[in-house]
Amino acid sequence: MLDFEHKFDAKIGKKAKESIKKSFSALQKERSSGKIGYYNLPENGFSLLEEVEKYKKTNEYLKENLIKDIVVIGIGGSSLGTKAVYELLKDQTKTDKKLYFLENVDPLDITRTLKKINKNRAMFIVISKSGSTIETTSIFKYIMEKYKLSFKSKSDMQRVVAITDNGSALSMLAEKNSIKQFNIPLNVGGRFSVLSAVGIVPLALANFDVNSLLKGAMAYVNSFFEGKENRLLEKAYFYSKVAKQYPINVMFTYSTLFTYFNQWYVQLWAESLGKIDKIGNSVGLTPIHLIGSVDQHSFLQLIIQGPKNKTVTVIKIEDFKKPIKVPKLNLDFLDKVDYINGHKFNTLLNAECDATYETIIDENIPADCITLDKITPENIGSLILYYELLTSAVGQFFEINTYDQPGVEFGKVKLVKKFTK
Amino acid sequence: MLDFEHKFDAKIGKKAKESIKKSFSALQKERSSGKIGYYNLPENGFSLLEEVEKYKKTNEYLKENLIKDIVVIGIGGSSLGTKAVYELLKDQTKTDKKLYFLENVDPLDITRTLKKINKNRAMFIVISKSGSTIETTSIFKYIMEKYKLSFKSKSDMQRVVAITDNGSALSMLAEKNSIKQFNIPLNVGGRFSVLSAVGIVPLALANFDVNSLLKGAMAYVNSFFEGKENRLLEKAYFYSKVAKQYPINVMFTYSTLFTYFNQWYVQLWAESLGKIDKIGNSVGLTPIHLIGSVDQHSFLQLIIQGPKNKTVTVIKIEDFKKPIKVPKLNLDFLDKVDYINGHKFNTLLNAECDATYETIIDENIPADCITLDKITPENIGSLILYYELLTSAVGQFFEINTYDQPGVEFGKVKLVKKFTK
Numbered sequence: 001m002l003d004f005e006h007k008f009d010a011k012i013g014k015k016a017k018e019s020i021k022k023s024f025s026a027l028q029k030e031r032s033s034g035k036i037g038y039y040n041l042p043e044n045g046f047s048l049l050e051e052v053e054k055y056k057k058t059n060e061y062l063k064e065n066l067i068k069d070i071v072v073i074g075i076g077g078s079s080l081g082t083k084a085v086y087e088l089l090k091d092q093t094k095t096d097k098k099l100y101f102l103e104n105v106d107p108l109d110i111t112r113t114l115k116k117i118n119k120n121r122a123m124f125i126v127i128s129k130s131g132s133t134i135e136t137t138s139i140f141k142y143i144m145e146k147y148k149l150s151f152k153s154k155s156d157m158q159r160v161v162a163i164t165d166n167g168s169a170l171s172m173l174a175e176k177n178s179i180k181q182f183n184i185p186l187n188v189g190g191r192f193s194v195l196s197a198v199g200i201v202p203l204a205l206a207n208f209d210v211n212s213l214l215k216g217a218m219a220y221v222n223s224f225f226e227g228k229e230n231r232l233l234e235k236a237y238f239y240s241k242v243a244k245q246y247p248i249n250v251m252f253t254y255s256t257l258f259t260y261f262n263q264w265y266v267q268l269w270a271e272s273l274g275k276i277d278k279i280g281n282s283v284g285l286t287p288i289h290l291i292g293s294v295d296q297h298s299f300l301q302l303i304i305q306g307p308k309n310k311t312v313t314v315i316k317i318e319d320f321k322k323p324i325k326v327p328k329l330n331l332d333f334l335d336k337v338d339y340i341n342g343h344k345f346n347t348l349l350n351a352e353c354d355a356t357y358e359t360i361i362d363e364n365i366p367a368d369c370i371t372l373d374k375i376t377p378e379n380i381g382s383l384i385l386y387y388e389l390l391t392s393a394v395g396q397f398f399e400i401n402t403y404d405q406p407g408v409e410f411g412k413v414k415l416v417k418k419f420t421k
Numbered sequence: 422m423l424d425f426e427h428k429f430d431a432k433i434g435k436k437a438k439e440s441i442k443k444s445f446s447a448l449q450k451e452r453s454s455g456k457i458g459y460y461n462l463p464e465n466g467f468s469l470l471e472e473v474e475k476y477k478k479t480n481e482y483l484k485e486n487l488i489k490d491i492v493v494i495g496i497g498g499s500s501l502g503t504k505a506v507y508e509l510l511k512d513q514t515k516t517d518k519k520l521y522f523l524e525n526v527d528p529l530d531i532t533r534t535l536k537k538i539n540k541n542r543a544m545f546i547v548i549s550k551s552g553s554t555i556e557t558t559s560i561f562k563y564i565m566e567k568y569k570l571s572f573k574s575k576s577d578m579q580r581v582v583a584i585t586d587n588g589s590a591l592s593m594l595a596e597k598n599s600i601k602q603f604n605i606p607l608n609v610g611g612r613f614s615v616l617s618a619v620g621i622v623p624l625a626l627a628n629f630d631v632n633s634l635l636k637g638a639m640a641y642v643n644s645f646f647e648g649k650e651n652r653l654l655e656k657a658y659f660y661s662k663v664a665k666q667y668p669i670n671v672m673f674t675y676s677t678l679f680t681y682f683n684q685w686y687v688q689l690w691a692e693s694l695g696k697i698d699k700i701g702n703s704v705g706l707t708p709i710h711l712i713g714s715v716d717q718h719s720f721l722q723l724i725i726q727g728p729k730n731k732t733v734t735v736i737k738i739e740d741f742k743k744p745i746k747v748p749k750l751n752l753d754f755l756d757k758v759d760y761i762n763g764h765k766f767n768t769l770l771n772a773e774c775d776a777t778y779e780t781i782i783d784e785n786i787p788a789d790c791i792t793l794d795k796i797t798p799e800n801i802g803s804l805i806l807y808y809e810l811l812t813s814a815v816g817q818f819f820e821i822n823t824y825d826q827p828g829v830e831f832g833k834v835k836l837v838k839k840f841t842k
Contacts, residue, residue: 020595078720091529106676106742111743137752176753274727282729284723288709293524294497295688298692300828300829301695301827302691308703324563325563326563332597334449337559349527
């Protein structure tokens with residue numbers, strides 16, 4: 001269960017209501033026209049999941065349970081969402097498999113990660129929507145050479161999976177070399193793809209409860225399109241209206257396990273909303289990700305006393321289902337902090353969360369709080385959809401193309417020139 | 422060796438030069454008056470290091486080399502700097518010891534971290550400048566109970582080290598219970614304390630080359646106070662002058678190993694500069710930390726096409742000393758990316774760095790580039806001092822107290838009330 005509390009003055013008058021209605025229709029149209037595909041990923045995920053389960057029974061390594069290390073080779077949208085879900089749910093998942101992520105072409109990072117992998121028990125999942133991402137293909141080539149995997153060996157190719165657009169270069173390579181492939185719908189962009197094969201396949205191969213993740217996501221997207229999530233649209237409207245005064249959006253999550261989820265949000269938000277709008281203005285909102293209580297000891301100072309240019313969303317987990325307590329131990333000279341003795345760490349963390357939230361509100365900083373009753377696959381599925389829909393809605397109010405990324409391409413052109421001139 | 426290249430128009434006219442001169446004098450005065458102590462940490466670190474080496478020979482577990490897991494219990498300034506240096510240098514350090522960090526009171530995070538630790542080979546370093554940080558003392562109590570450590574056992578207390586201000590509650594507790602303590606100079610704030618006992622002790626216990634780290638730091642601070650680092654002051658001047666137009670400072674580092682270093686910078690920058698100035702205005706600059714090439718696939722879009730409200734610092738490592746290459750493997754259908762074949766990953770990553778930097782400059786976004794010839798303890802020491810001095814200099818131009826954190830205290834008061842009302 002998720003709860004949404006808003007402590008900002010959204011001033012939802014007649015004009016706002018009309019604007020919100022228009023935005024909602026536009027999102028409905030995006031969905032029904034089939035132009036934007038992520039809305040339907042939860043629903044379509046169930047049959048994909050069946051396909052993965054079938055694959056587990058036919059792949060010679062998987063059916064004998066020989067695979068322990070699942071190595072995801074992908075960057076940006078091809079890794080961040082999966083990493084986020086993996087970190088959140090791995091402790092509550094019964095699995096003998098670990099996921100590893102090769103994202104960066106940093107040679108120290110590649111070496112460090114590969115040290116942890118046992119080649120003989122590893123499966124490699126190469127993920128590139130376009131099929132020719134330079135980081136991904138380069139690391140894949142390196143893996144092929146390092147582990148002496150041959151395209152000519154049917155057995156070797158049973159340890160490689162490709163996830164890519166149908167018809168891409170990587171897709172054709174897979175086709176020709178008997179590599180199992182799963183496809184990303186063409187109408188789903190990388191940063192919106194976590195509930196496509198991109199996330200579903202690695203997570204399902206590692207026995208994560210993808211079914212519940214999809215259920216939670218589907219419940220939220222249905223609820224939204226049934227018109228029951230007005231607060232999301234009000235928040236999006238507010239954010240777009242105050243974008244000049246509040247150009248920075250802080251996500252302050254009270255659990256270390258959300259570290260990568262927060263990063264996933266940053267990617268989604270930054271790349272989707274930082275655009276030139278249809279009359280040529282640069283628009284966008286700058287996302288910041290913080291973890292409580294750690295970042296209370298640093299960034300909170302800037303939020304409270306620095307320029308009032310930030311909105312803050314606090315994410316709180318009500319019940320961590322981990323009843324460890326601060327012992328009733330009275331330490332000499334430290335009686336000042338004895339008030340916490342006997343309380344759960346859960347209670348302390350949430351009291352810190354509440355104290356921070358109240359302090360922020362006292363300073364008239366626009367804030368809202370999302371509460372998860374607990375960390376479950378369903379709740380994480382819903383939260384993913386919440387943020388994707390929020391991003392789309394703000395994009396509608398900004399009147400931009402939320403789904404492209406022309407700015408990123410400039411750098412790519414320069415890169416190719418450096419090697420081919 | 423570090424190189425600093427600025428691609429912004431700092432317009433250093435007569436007025437600017439005077440202002441810079443004034444700021445430089447003020448920083449000199451801060452140092453010589455003994456009011457602010459971090460300037461002298463590198464120099465004083467060598468004798469501290471000797472003390473640690475002596476301690477290694479007297480502690481019953483250390484001298485027998487029985488300790489493999491060094492567990493740092495600390496939050497914010499008491500952990501982030503150490504974590505940063507640890508991650509950067511651990512691969513090049515000959516050690517049989519690992520550092521672990523218990524920062525957050527998140528019960529899932531505590532449980533996850535403690536699963537990796539073997540009690541019998543562990544040493545616990547409790548770090549709190551004030552001596553009564555609620556997160557740190559609570560986790561310490563939990564450790565005491567979980568591992569059945571007794572204050573009455575001299576042997577148990579040989580496995581605990583306290584790092585705190587002289588005279589703090591934790592200091593008195595250590596004194597009474599025969600716990601070895603190292604002190605943080607009273608004139609050094611938490612976020613400026615990485616080169617005090619806070620960082621030196623855990624890193625030296627794990628056999629890191631702290632000597633070279635200190636040397637690099639000392640070289641830089643001396644060079645600065647000899648007046649040889651004018652570019653730093655020019656950058657600080659520029660940042661303070663354009664703070665309204667460019668309220669956000671992005672650090673875009675091209676190496677995954679800098680992940681925690683970047684976070685350390687964010688803490689330092691946000692908590693030091695987000696202040697109310699002497700005429701009552703909220704000032705401050707908002708730091709963002711990015712890792713290349715990963716974040717090219719996300720945040721770069723916002724930098725390039727979003728609002729022009731950001732300055733960017735690119736950090737580049739010239740030589741990763743890891744000659745792994747993209748194999749000369751021509752993959753069917755993927756000939757488009759064959760241009761990279763045979764090149765080092767080092768070359769690819771740096772070409773991506775250059776391409777990003779050039780793209781940013783093309784868009785007239787104020788940018789500068791810091792180049793490290795390689796990741797060495799000396800260079801990291803210098804870079805730490807560079808950022809600390811830059812922070813102090815911007816604080817001077819803002820006319821704020823760079824070293825306090827009143828905003829953080831508001832939340833603390835609320836927290837205590839929740840438990841003691």
